[in-house]
Amino acid sequence: MTFAIKVNGNIHSVDVDGDTPLLWVLRDVLGMTGTKFGCGMALCGACTVHIEGVASRSCITPIDSIGNRRRRSTPNS
Numbered sequence: 001m002t003f004a005i006k007v008n009g010n011i012h013s014v015d016v017d018g019d020t021p022l023l024w025v026l027r028d029v030l031g032m033t034g035t036k037f038g039c040g041m042a043l044c045g046a047c048t049v050h051i052e053g054v055a056s057r058s059c060i061t062p063i064d065s066i067g068n069r070r071r072r073s074t075p076n077s
Helices: 022-029
Strands: 002-007 010-015 048-051 054-057
Antiparallel strands (some): 048 054
16 A cells, blocks of 8 residues: 655655554655664654654554655655
């Protein structure tokens, strides 16, 4: 399925399954490696991103759950 997500002011079109975690869309599909993988269970906070100003754990946030909300990424490192 194709999703359009706005990351740091830029719209990106991604073709992934709806249940793909936002973390893997950012890192593997968009190449934004600033957001890190930690525990994979939303416990450590390494994958934290801001969606419409709210801190969210991207490792457990499916891409289809963010809808039209905007997301701010951690810069690449």
